[in-house]
Amino acid sequence: MFNRFILVLTTILLAQIALNAGFWLIGRENLPLMAVGLTQLLPGLIVLLMTGTYRRRLWTLVRRIPPLRPLAGWWLWTALVICACGAAVLFFGVETSPVDAATIAAYPFAWLLPDAASATPVAFLVFLLLCGPLLHLVTAAGEEVLWRGYLLDGLTERYGVRAAVIGSAFAWGAWHIPMVIAIAWVFPQPLLGSVLFTLSLTSWGIVMACLRLRHESLWTPVLMHAVANAFTLGAYDLIADPHSNWLTSPWGVTGMVLTLPVALWLLSRLKPGRRQAPNRHSS
Template sequence: MRPPVAFLVAAFGLSWVVALPLWLGDGLRTPLVGVLAALMMFTPTVGVLAAWAFSRTPVRQWLRETGLTFGERRGRTALLVLAAWLGVPLLVALSVAASVAVGVLRVDLDGLSLFQAQLRAQGLPVPESLTSIAVTQVVVAVLIGPVLNTIPALGEEWGWRGYLLPRLVGTRGTVAGLLLSGAIWGLWHAPLTLLGYNYPSLGPWAALYFTGFCVLAGVVFGWLRLRSGSVWPAVVAHASLNAVAPLTLLLGDAAAPPDLVVAGLSGVVGWVLLAACGALLLKIFPVRTPQPAS
C-alpha cells in the first residue's frame, strides 16, 4: 500500500470507529461525546505512523519531513509560534466585532445573559461577579488554552499539515495543495459534523459547511507550516482556535442567541476574514514549495 493511501485509510477509518458510539447511541447527546471527539483528534497521528510503516523512511528523516523538528530557521519558527498564539485570538475578536457591526451578532456586555443561561443549563450557580469570571475565562483561553490543547491539536496537525500538506503542495502546487488539504481535513470531521456538530441548526449539512471553514482555516494553518518548515506553529494556531472560538457564545445575548452559521470566526463573517488573511499571507510572505515525498 502506498504511504498516502495508508495515511488516509487509517485516519478516516479510525475516525468512524471512534465516533461509532455516537451513531449507535444518542448522537451528540451521548455523555461521552467530548471524550470521543478528543480521541478522534489522534487518528491522523495513527495515519502518519501507518504511512511511516509503509515508507520505511529513517526515523530522523521522517520526523524532519513531517515537521516535528523546528525547521531550518528556528528563530522564524519561534516568531510564527508567537504569531499564531496571539494572532488567532485577534482573528476571533475581529470576527466578533465584525459580526456585531453587520448585525448578525448581538452581545450583552452588561448582563452576559447568554453566559448566565449556559451556567444555569449546566446546573451551576450564577455568581454576582460574573464579569470578572468572564474576563478570567478570556485571559485563560488566550494565554493558557493553547498549552492545554497542544497535545490533541498535535494529534491532528501532525497528520494534516505535518504529513499530508507538503505532499499535496509538492505534487499539485501551493494554492491547490492548501485548498485540497483543507477540504480533506474538513471531510474527516464527517463522523461528528453529519450529526450537526458545530452547526446544530444545519443538521447533516453541517458536514459540508464545516468543510468550507476548514478549507479557509487550512490555508492559514498551512501557510504557517510551509513558511516555517515545522508543524508547531500550526499546532499552536489549532490549539488556540479550539480555546478561544467558543468565547463568541460567552458575550452573546440570550434574547437573540448567535447563529454560528453567520457569526463569529466559524461563520460567514469569519470566512471572509480567514480568506483575506490567507490571501495576504501568501501574497506578502510567499512559501517555498517542498519537493514531493513518499
C-alpha cells in the same frame, strides 16, 4: 510509496467514519466532550503507526522552533478572530447567555481555573490566551501531524506547493463532515453545516499550511489550532446560539470572511514549486 500514502489516508477516513457512527449510536447528549477529542488524536496516531520513515521528517518539523515574534503574532491573530466571531454573536443579538460568572462556570475546563481567572470576563479571556492552548495542545498536535505534516508534504511532492496547500486544507474541512452529520457538531443543519465547515476550514487551513511551510515547523499550526479550540470552547460556544453558527461561528460565514483575505494573501506569496518525485518521507 504512493500506495502507502493512499492506504494511510483511506485508513484514517474509515476510522473517522466508524468513530462517528459510534457517536451517532450513543447520541450527542450522552457523549462526553473528551470522546470527541479522539477524532483529533486519531489522524496523528495512525500516521505515526503506519509511516515509520515519516517519523524522521516529523521530528525535524517538531524540533525546529519558529521565530517567537511571528509565532506570538499568529497566536494573537487566531484569538482575535475567534473573539471577533463572539462580537458578531452580540452584534446580531443571537447570544444565549450573558458574559458573566455563570457562563464562565460552564466552561468544560472550569475546574482548572484559578479564582483570579474566573473573576471577570477579561481575566478569563487572558487565561484562555495564555494558558488555554496548553489544554488543547495534544489534540491539536494529533490533527496537525496529518494535515500540515504528512498530507501537506505528500501532496507537495506530487502536485506542487500551492495545490498541496489548498488540497490539504480542503481535506481538513471535509474531514469534519461525518461529525456534522452524526452528532450535529457545531451546526444543527447537516447540509449547510457540512458545506460551511468545509469551506471555512479550507480558509483556515490555507493560512496554517502556508505558515508551516514558511517556518518549516509544525509548531505554528499546532499552537494556532490549540488557541482556536481554547477560545471556541471557552468563549464563543458559551454564548452563541448553535442555530446561528452558520452566520457567526469561526467555522461559518464570519470566520470565513475574516480568514479568507489572509489565506489568499499568504497563498499569493508562496513560491509555486515544481512537482517532485515521491521520496522516503511519504512512505
